[in-house]
Amino acid sequence: MAPIIQIVGYKNSGKTTLITRLLEMFHAMNLRVAVIKHDVHGFEVDREGTDTYRHRQAGATAAAIVSPWRTAIVEERETPLAGLIGHFQAYDLILVEGFKREPYPKMVLIRSAEDEHLLTELSGVCAVVHREGEVPDPEKLKQAGLRCFERNDLDGIAAFLKQNVLG
Structure with a gap:
């Protein structure tokens, strides 16, 4: 099974920024990384006028387009996270x-x-990333046994993930 790490927090906490910065580092290490993003607001990846858009408008509940370099699948349903993880098992992370x-x-x-x-409501928390000057309560971190990083400590975060997630 490919190793998995969730990056969670509230809106505008820096999740996407952290992920993109880590992706750049992992890509430089020749790691193949898949990303799964949850969007509670809905999204549209297809655009009007494309063949797949027309297929979906005509009633297809799923459409795929494949080229020698890329594959895209659009389904008119929510996919459980476990199913998506199963799809990405060939990746390093x-x-x-x-x-x-x-x-x-x-x-x-x-x-x-x-x-x-x-930190106490969610299961599986192994580390905390905080903004500079916004250090979480040290006693809560100690009680929970959590590693703590400033959000700009990319080297520290990447090293933690390599040791504790990638193994």
């Missing part, structure tokens, strides 16, 4: 953005003290 309530190991991004409740 799977980064999951969101899906807070899923049981996989998590790094929690904390914007301020108001977010600290996530």
Whole structure:
């Protein structure tokens, strides 16, 4: 099974920024990384006028387009996280953005003290990433046995993930 780490936190906590910065580092290490992002607001990846868009407008509940370099599949249904993880087993690492309530190991991004409740409410929390100057309550971190990183400590975060997730 490919190793999995969830990057979770509230909106505007820096999840996407952290993931893209880690992706650049892991790509430089020749690691093949898959990303699964949860979007509670909905999204549209196809655009009007494309063949696949026309297929879906005509009633297809799933459409795929494949080239020698890329594959895209659009389905008119929600896919469980476990199914998506199963699809990405050939990768070196799977980064999951969101899906807070899923049981996989998590790094929690904390914007301020108001977010600290996530450290005890969520399962599988193994590390905390916080903004500079917004250090979470050290006693809570000690009690939970969590590693703590400033959000710009990319080398530290990557090293932690390599040791504890990638093995």
